[in-house]
Amino acid sequence: MARSPSFSRPSNLRSLQPAVDVLNRADAFAALRAGVEQIAALQGDLRQLLPDYLASSVEPGFIKGGVLALFAGHNALAARLRHLEPRLLADLQQRGWTVNALKIQVRPQAMKEPPPVKQARMTPVAVEALYALSESLAPSPLQAALARMSARHRRNQDRGGSGG
Structure with a gap:
């Protein structure tokens, strides 16, 4: 579809005044x-x-x-x-x-993007210390949470760090 000459771009753009000047x-x-x-x-x-x-x-x-x-x-x-x-x-x-x-x-404002979820990274020594702590505690919600956390960090290290 060809453009009509009346809608073509002006050849001399410098002759146009900025909109601010017009306002x-x-x-x-x-x-x-x-x-x-x-x-x-x-x-x-x-x-x-x-x-x-x-x-x-x-x-x-x-x-x-x-x-x-x-x-x-x-x-x-x-x-x-x-x-x-x-x-x-x-x-x-x-x-x-x-x-x-x-x-x-x-007047509700547009939702801002939520911040990225933080992913804690632990050294292998810290993961082992966390695991040892969970093993030394009597069964409790804290002991179970520490065991899950150390297991999760062990899995993450196995996936990302070891080349075996």
């Missing part, structure tokens, strides 16, 4: 640009005012009628944010934000 010139985007700048500034202040575990999971919304919408990643964070609400509101007002109240809502 900066267009009055229609002034309100959008101002809103984006406000949210960015607000997010910067929130990162400074909130503890790290909250700052990374809280996103600011717009300020409407003196009410700032804050979106927490899950219910537990929203509950913690509600406990901090009076101090946070005062701190935001002190920084010049015209906010009279906070509206805290839950």
Whole structure:
């Protein structure tokens, strides 16, 4: 299927202005640009005012009628944010934000990839010491767990390390 000449690529790409320049010139985007700048500034202040575990999971919304919408990643964070609400509101007002109240809502964030499962590696000497310890204990849940652990590490070493 042939492409129409009207959809062909311009021959002189340098003559095109970046989209940012177009947005900066267009009055229609002034309100959008101002809103984006406000949210960015607000997010910067929130990162400074909130503890790290909250700052990374809280996103600011717009300020409407003196009410700032804050979106927490899950219910537990929203509950913690509600406990901090009076101090946070005062701190935001002190920084010049015209906010009279906070509206805290839950907006689940995309799941982050789980960290890789850690695989403990033991030296042959450590595996033998673990086995000897399990043999020296009376039968118990601890003794059984140590025996399973030493057996698992013995199998892993047999598979990976010996060339026989």
